Amino acid sequence: MNNFVFHNPTQLIFGKGQLSHLSAKVEQYGKNILLVYGGGSIKKFGLYDNVMNILGEQGCNVTELAGVEPNPHLSTVRKGIDLCRSEGIDWVLAVGGGSVIDAAKAVAVGAVYEGDVWDFYSRKARPTKALPLGTVLTLAATGSEMNSGSVVTNWETKEKHGGPTTFPAFSILDPENTFSVPRDQTIYGIADMMSHVFEQYFSHTPEILLQSRWMESVLQTVIENAERAIENPHDYDARANLLFAGTMALNGFLPMGVVTDWASHSIEHAVSAIYDIPHGGGLAIIFPQWMRYVYKENVGRFVQFATRVWNVDPTGKTDEEVALEGIAQVEAFFKKIGAPTRLADYKIGDENLDVMAEKATPFGPIGNFKKLEAADVKEILRMSL
Amino acid sequence: MNNFVFHNPTQLIFGKGQLSHLSAKVEQYGKNILLVYGGGSIKKFGLYDNVMNILGEQGCNVTELAGVEPNPHLSTVRKGIDLCRSEGIDWVLAVGGGSVIDAAKAVAVGAVYEGDVWDFYSRKARPTKALPLGTVLTLAATGSEMNSGSVVTNWETKEKHGGPTTFPAFSILDPENTFSVPRDQTIYGIADMMSHVFEQYFSHTPEILLQSRWMESVLQTVIENAERAIENPHDYDARANLLFAGTMALNGFLPMGVVTDWASHSIEHAVSAIYDIPHGGGLAIIFPQWMRYVYKENVGRFVQFATRVWNVDPTGKTDEEVALEGIAQVEAFFKKIGAPTRLADYKIGDENLDVMAEKATPFGPIGNFKKLEAADVKEILRMSL
Numbered sequence: 001m002n003n004f005v006f007h008n009p010t011q012l013i014f015g016k017g018q019l020s021h022l023s024a025k026v027e028q029y030g031k032n033i034l035l036v037y038g039g040g041s042i043k044k045f046g047l048y049d050n051v052m053n054i055l056g057e058q059g060c061n062v063t064e065l066a067g068v069e070p071n072p073h074l075s076t077v078r079k080g081i082d083l084c085r086s087e088g089i090d091w092v093l094a095v096g097g098g099s100v101i102d103a104a105k106a107v108a109v110g111a112v113y114e115g116d117v118w119d120f121y122s123r124k125a126r127p128t129k130a131l132p133l134g135t136v137l138t139l140a141a142t143g144s145e146m147n148s149g150s151v152v153t154n155w156e157t158k159e160k161h162g163g164p165t166t167f168p169a170f171s172i173l174d175p176e177n178t179f180s181v182p183r184d185q186t187i188y189g190i191a192d193m194m195s196h197v198f199e200q201y202f203s204h205t206p207e208i209l210l211q212s213r214w215m216e217s218v219l220q221t222v223i224e225n226a227e228r229a230i231e232n233p234h235d236y237d238a239r240a241n242l243l244f245a246g247t248m249a250l251n252g253f254l255p256m257g258v259v260t261d262w263a264s265h266s267i268e269h270a271v272s273a274i275y276d277i278p279h280g281g282g283l284a285i286i287f288p289q290w291m292r293y294v295y296k297e298n299v300g301r302f303v304q305f306a307t308r309v310w311n312v313d314p315t316g317k318t319d320e321e322v323a324l325e326g327i328a329q330v331e332a333f334f335k336k337i338g339a340p341t342r343l344a345d346y347k348i349g350d351e352n353l354d355v356m357a358e359k360a361t362p363f364g365p366i367g368n369f370k371k372l373e374a375a376d377v378k379e380i381l382r383m384s385l
Numbered sequence: 386m387n388n389f390v391f392h393n394p395t396q397l398i399f400g401k402g403q404l405s406h407l408s409a410k411v412e413q414y415g416k417n418i419l420l421v422y423g424g425g426s427i428k429k430f431g432l433y434d435n436v437m438n439i440l441g442e443q444g445c446n447v448t449e450l451a452g453v454e455p456n457p458h459l460s461t462v463r464k465g466i467d468l469c470r471s472e473g474i475d476w477v478l479a480v481g482g483g484s485v486i487d488a489a490k491a492v493a494v495g496a497v498y499e500g501d502v503w504d505f506y507s508r509k510a511r512p513t514k515a516l517p518l519g520t521v522l523t524l525a526a527t528g529s530e531m532n533s534g535s536v537v538t539n540w541e542t543k544e545k546h547g548g549p550t551t552f553p554a555f556s557i558l559d560p561e562n563t564f565s566v567p568r569d570q571t572i573y574g575i576a577d578m579m580s581h582v583f584e585q586y587f588s589h590t591p592e593i594l595l596q597s598r599w600m601e602s603v604l605q606t607v608i609e610n611a612e613r614a615i616e617n618p619h620d621y622d623a624r625a626n627l628l629f630a631g632t633m634a635l636n637g638f639l640p641m642g643v644v645t646d647w648a649s650h651s652i653e654h655a656v657s658a659i660y661d662i663p664h665g666g667g668l669a670i671i672f673p674q675w676m677r678y679v680y681k682e683n684v685g686r687f688v689q690f691a692t693r694v695w696n697v698d699p700t701g702k703t704d705e706e707v708a709l710e711g712i713a714q715v716e717a718f719f720k721k722i723g724a725p726t727r728l729a730d731y732k733i734g735d736e737n738l739d740v741m742a743e744k745a746t747p748f749g750p751i752g753n754f755k756k757l758e759a760a761d762v763k764e765i766l767r768m769s770l
Contacts, residue, residue: 003402004397009394011390011391011392013390015389206622209605210633217598217599217602218595220598221598244642257399257400
C-alpha cells in the first residue's frame with residue numbers, strides 16, 4: 001500500500017423522502033440560490049416542483065441555469081458564472097445527473113475565481129475556493145455527487161477535460177428519483193460505475209488487500225442489481241443498491257494507497273469530444289479492448305478479477321486463459337444488459353483514429369497499468385471498431 | 386437498506402514518514418497546543434521527540450497532559466479541560482492509541498462547554514462544538530482516529546460510557562509507529578477491530594449487499610494479517626493492512642443504512658468498568674458467547690458469515706450446523722492468536738454477574754439483533770466464565 005492522504009467532506013443524505021433536508025440547508029448556506037439542471041426531465045417527473053416548493057417555503061430567490069447538456073459545455077458553465085456574479089448567488093444547487101453536477105461544480109469554483117474557469121481544466125491553475133454546492137442526484141452513474149471531479153467540454157477547441165474542482169457540501173440521494181431514468185441511461189450508468197472501479201482496480205500496487213476486496217464488492221453488487229433495475233425500474237432496492245454502489249465507486253474510498261489508471265477515461269473523452277456519444281456507452285466499448293491490450297502487464301491481477309468478480313473456474317486452465325475469460329465476461333455482461341460494445345454501434349468508423357489518439361494524450365502518455373502513447377490508443381480504438 | 390446520513394470530515398494521512406504533515410497543521414490551527422499522551426511508551430520509542438521537534442521548529446507552546454490511562458479516567462479528562470482553559474489552548478494533539486484519543490476528544494469538547502463534560506457521556510447533552518483535534522495514532526485497534534466516538538470511565542460511579550464527541554480534523558497513521566506495540570496489545574487491537582465489524586455485521590436490515598461485503602472484506606483482511614503482524618512486529622505491510630483495516634472498521638463507511646447492534650460492547654464496558662481489563666480482551670471473551678446466545682434470531686446471516694468470512698464448507702450440513710461452525714471458528718481464531726476466551730483468563734468469577742448485568746443495561750435493553758435485558762446479559766456472562 002502506498003502513502004496517501006484521504007479527505008472527503010461531503011455529507012451524504014440517502015434514502016426515501018430525504019429531499020426534506022433541503023430546508024435546513026437554506027438556513028445554513030443562504031437564500032440566494034443558483035439552481036442548475038438539465039433538459040427538463042426533472043420538471044416532467046415532479047422533482048423540480050418539489051425542490052421549488054421547499055425553496056419557496058424558505059423564501060429563497062432562485063436563479064436558474066437550465067439546459068445543461070450531457071457532456072456539459074464550457075459556454076454553459078460561463079453563463080452560470082455570469083449569473084452567480086450578477087445575482088449575488090450564495091450557493092449552487094444542482095438537481096440532476098453527473099453532467100449537471102459537473103457543470104455546477106465548474107460554476108461554483110469559477111464564480112469566485114478571477115481568471116477563466118477553463119484554467120482549471122487545462123491544468124493552468126487549481127481551484128482553492130468555491131461557492132457552497134449542494135446536489136440532488138437523479139442518476140446512478142458518475143459519482144460526481146461525492147467527489148471533487150468535474151468534466152467539461154470546450155466545443156471551441158473540441159477538448160474534453162476533467163479537473164479537481166470542489167466537493168459538494170451535501171448530496172441528497174433518493175433512489176425514487178432514479179425510477180424514471182430511461183433504460184438506456186440506466187445501462188450507461190451501470191457501465192460508467194463499473195468502469196470507475198476498473199480504473200482503480202487494475203493496478204500494480206502491492207499489498208492492497210482490503211482495497212481490492214472493496215472494489216470487487218462494488219462490482220459484484222452492481223452485477224447483481226443491474227438487470228434487476230433495468231427490468232423493473234421501480235424496484236426500490238435494486239435502484240438503491242445501484243445508487244449507493246455508484247457513489248461508493250468514485251468517492252475516494254476505494255483507491256486509498258492505490259496507483260490508479262484512468263487511461264480508458266481519457267480515450268473515451270477523446271471519442272466523445274468528437275462524436276458526442278454517451279460517456280457510459282463509450283466506456284463499455286473501450287474497456288474490454290483496453291483490458292485485452294494491457295492484461296499481460298499483470299496477468300495475476302486479471303486472474304484475481306476473473307475468479308473473484310466473475311466466478312471464473314480456473315480448474316485446468318492457464319492463467320492467461322482465466323484472465324481472458326474474465327475479460328470476455330465483461331464484454332458479455334455489457335452485451336447482455338444492452339450496452340454498446342463496438343464503436344460501429346454509434347456508426348463510428350476509422351476516419352478519426354489518429355485525431356482521437358492525439359486528443360487522448362494531450363499531456364503525454366496516459367495510464368499507469370500500462371503507459372499508453374498515442375499509437376497504443378490508436379490500436380485500442382482500432383480493436384474497438 | 387435504511388435511510389441514512391453519512392458525514393466523516395476527518396483527513397486521513399497514512400503511510401511512512403507522514404508525521405511531516407504536522408508542520409502545516411500548526412500553521413492551520415495555531416501554536417498553543419495541548420499534547421495528550423499515555424504512559425510514556427511514545428518517549429521510549431522516539432515518537433515524542435519527533436513530535437516535539439516538529440512543534441518546536443514551528444515555535445509552538447506545548448502544554449502536556451501525560452499519563453492518560455487505558456480506559457481513560459474522567460478525572461484525567463477534567464485535568465485536560467482545566468489546562469485548556471488556563472493555558473488558552475488553540476487545539477489538541479493526541480499521540481497514542483484509542484484511549485489517548487478518546488480522552489483528547491473529551492477534552493476538546495469539554496473545554497468549550499459550560500457544563501460538566503460527563504453530561505456528554507451520561508446522555509444529558511450532545512456536544513455542538515469543540516477545539517480542533519489532531520491525532521498521531523500508535524495502535525491499530527479502536528478506530529477512534531476517524532470517528533467521533535469516545536469512551537470514558539467515571540471511577541467515582543464505576544460507570545464506563547461512550548458518547549459522540551468530535552471527529553479529529555486530521556489523523557496521521559504511520560504503520561512504523563505501530564512496530565513497537567507489544568504482542569498482547571497487538572492481539573487486543575485485532576480482537577477490538579474484528580468486534581467492531583461484528584457489531585455492525587449482525588443485523589436484520591435487508592438489502593445491505595455492498596455493506597455486508599465490505600464488512601466481510603475487513604474481517605478477511607484482518608484474519609490474513611493478524612498472525613503475520615504478531616509473529617513479525619516489524620512487517621510493514623502486515624502492520625499497514627491492520628492499521629488501515631482498523632480505521633475502516635469504525636469510521637462509518639461500513640454501516641451506512643444498516644441497523645447495528647453494540648450490545649457486546651455495552652457488556653464489555655460493564656465488565657471492564659469493574660475489573661479494568663483490556664477492552665479487546667473482554668470483547669474476545671464475550672463475542673463468541675453473544676453469538677451463541679443470539680444466532681437463532683437470523684441463522685441465515687450467521688451462515689453467510691461462516692461461509693464467506695471463515696470459508697466453512699456447507700456441504701451436507703444444516704444451516705444451524707454451518708452457523709455454529711462459523712462461531713466456533715471465531716473462538717478458535719481468538720485462541721490461536723493468543724487472545725483470552727474466558728473470563729477466568731482474567732480470574733473473573735461469578736461474584737459480580739448481577740452487578741455487571743445491571744451496569745450493562747443502564748438505559749434499558751441493549752442491542753438490536755436481539756434486545757437484551759439484564760437477565761440475558763447475565764446469561765451471556767455466565768456462558769463466558
